[in-house]
Amino acid sequence: MSHLTKTNEAFWWSLFSAGGVMAALFLPVMIFVTGFVLPFMMGEDVESQQDRMVSLVTFWPVRLALFGIIFLSSFHCAHRIRHVLMDFGLRWAGVALMICCYGAAAGGAVAAGLILVRL
Amino acid sequence: MPEPTITLDVFRYRPDEDERSTFQSYDVPYHEHWVILDALNWIKDHVDGTLSYRWSCRMGVCGxxxxxxxxxxxxxxxxxxxDYFPATIRIEPLANFPVERDLVIVxxxxxxxLTSVKPWMIRDDTSPMEEELLQSPSQLAAYKQFSMCINCLLCYAACPELDSDPDFLGPAAIALAHRYNLDSRDQGTAERQDILGAEEGVWGCAFIGECTEVCPKNVDPAGAIQQAKVAVTKDWYKRMLLPWGKR
Structure with missing residues (x-):
């Protein structure tokens, strides 16, 4: 090999990899539990359902778990999109592509964090 | 009843005569037990001695x-x-490689x-050993499947990443580097890590998996690359978080 390019791709890949576990394993479970199981268990009163759901989400360990799932899943998504765009011929846009994809993921994660904290 | 035949459309390129590549059709006797290499050998022996291609063992060992x-x-x-009869078979040199002549690639x-990843046993102490380096069955099992690679390059021809980035190290070279990194007798992981962890190394792979699909020896190069990514990532975090520590 005539030349080697040093990279910090290991960092982005570790977020992608951890996010893959979140997106494949925990995200569907969370949607199933919070979208189906809990509402069906809570009865038909929508207002009381909402209150109980908010009290569940404002429990700090749940907030942190939700933030972890959203943060890592966002970076998983951003990394995949970046590589698909590179395969579509945007390899030359290296750093700009990273800023757009990971920036969007970071923005989404920050927004999710703020919503979770303010609940 | 006439002997059945099958048509082979063969890629031809003779740099000393041709400006560009062409396809040449040959009608070859059809025998159920013949493989395509038998048909190419028949063409070379009976029709056109100028047809060039590589072959050796005829039994899936030499690659x-x-x-x-x-x-x-x-x-x-x-x-x-x-498996193709009675349709015409199109034969071309392996994709993602320059062509030397006809079906022969560079x-x-x-x-x-391959040599850049040092696919051989590396030991800290190179003096002759007094004792054998013994391995348990589980230590052997850790790398054995990756040692079955015959360097046939089908994985390179199948890899879409190599098509878009020719600098990518590629499936077989990474699988062989990983084979030695997994070998309990080897001490050369640190020497291979720089190249595996480079942009042209494991990060060129987006885990499409075509390499594993086409491997004739059931090696799983895509799996090897994913395992190597985990190893390189652990190494990167160690270097970043514990810069004073050894790899």
């Missing part, structure tokens, strides 16, 4: 006779005519990539 068969990378010694770039 020399890989070609594109109807667009798919295959060992021609393991691809039977009966392997220099692959050989350079």
């Amino acid at each position: 020399s006779c890989g070609m594109m068969i109807n667009g798919d990378p295959k060992l021609t010694c393991a691809a039977f005519l009966k 392997m220099d770039d692959f050989m350079s990539k």
Whole structure:
């Protein structure tokens, strides 16, 4: 090999990899539990359902778990999109592509964090 | 009843005579037990002695006779005519490589990539050993499947990443580097990590998995690359978080 390019791709890949576990394993479970199981268990009163759901989400360990799932899943998504765009011929846009994809993921994660904290 | 025949459309390129490549059709006797390599040998012996291609063992061991068969990378010694008969078979040199002549590819770039990952046993102490380096069955099992690679290059021809980035180290070279990194007798992981962890190393792979699909020896290069990514990532975090520590 005539030349080697040093990279910090290991960092982005570790977020992608951890996010893959979140997106494949925990995200569907969370949607199933919070979208189906809990509402069906809570009865038909929508207002009381909402209150109980908010009290569940404002429990700090749940907030942190939700933030972890959203943060890592966002970076998983951003990394995949970046590589698909590179395969579509945007390899030359290296750093700009990273800023757009990971920036969007970071923005989404920050927004999710703020919503979770303010609940 | 006339003997049945099958038509082979063969890629031809003779740099001393041709400006560009062409396809030449040959009608070859059809035998159920013939593989495509038998048909190519028949052409060479009976019709056109100028046809050039690599082959050696005829039994899926040497890895020399890989070609594109109807667009798919295959060992021609393991691809039977009966699986294509009566349709015409298109035969081309392996994709993602320059062509030297007819079906012969230039392997220099692959050989350079392969040697760059040092696919051999590296020991700290190079003096002659007093005792054998014993391995348990589980230590052997850790790397054995990756040691079955015959360097046939079908995985390079199948890899879409190599098509878009020719600098990518590629499946076989990474799988072989990983094979030695997994070997309990080897001490050369640190020497291979820089190249595996480079942009041209494991990060060139987006886990499409075509390499594993086409491998005639059931090696799983895509799996090896994913395992190598985990190892390189652990190494990167160690370097970043514990810069004073050894790898």
